[in-house]
Every structure is written in structure tokens, then in C-alpha cells.
Amino acid sequence: MKYSTSSNLDNPNFPPIKKNDKVKVLSGKDKGKEGQVLKVDRTNNKIIVEDINKITKAVKPDQKNPQGGFVVKENFLNASKVMVICPSCKKTTRISHITLPTGKKVRSCKHCSEHIDK
Ligand SMILES: [Zn+2]
DSSP states (O other), X not given: OOOXXXXXXXXXXXXXXXXXXXXXXXXXXXXXXXXXXXXXXXXXXEEEETTSSEEEEEEOOOSSOTXXXXXXXXXXXXXXXXXXXXXXXXXXXXXXXXXXXXSOEEEEETTTOOBSOO
């Protein structure tokens, strides 16, 4: 068994959110919107969610794009601003952590008790 010494994985303040989770935004300009988690930065408590918290970035002209211009991309938002949506009951939910008989730890939905991690 591999043992990770990375402290990134042990950030106790980070909510139980993982890449590819569906989440709902609880506050800010995108409040109420839903999207898929594209990136998780556990060290800084931040995540990137598809189509949420978009910013327009100016791009300098280069060979590929001689006119320059703007690109719209997602910016990091605070992980505490979102809540995971249960894939089974489709509700935003608190997460409980359970350990299967096999020893594997999975997240489970507090509404319907279905496992969020397969
Ligand atoms: Zn559920």
C-alpha cells in the first residue's frame, strides 16, 4: 500500500468535494447554479466548477491569434460556497463518510444513504 506524505490530501478544512462531483453554488454571483467540479485545490480550499465564476481574460496577440482578444474561463471559487448534489436523489446534501466491509471509505448521502463514491 502506498503511503502519501503529501499534506495536500490531509487538509481538514476542505469540504468532502471531489473532482467530477456535481455541486450547487450557495452564494455569490452564481448562487443557485449547478455544475461539475473540474478542479480541486485542497491546499487553498478552492475549486473550479464548470460554467461557474467565469472571468474574461484578455489575450495578447500571438501567431495563433494575431488579433488578440478575450477568452472566457472559469476562475477558482471557495470550496465552502458550494454543496455537493447527490447523484441518486438529486438533492444538495451533507455527506457522511462510511467505511465499507472491504475497508474502502466512501462518501454517502445523508438524505438517501446512497453512496456517492462508486
Ligand atoms: Zn441522496
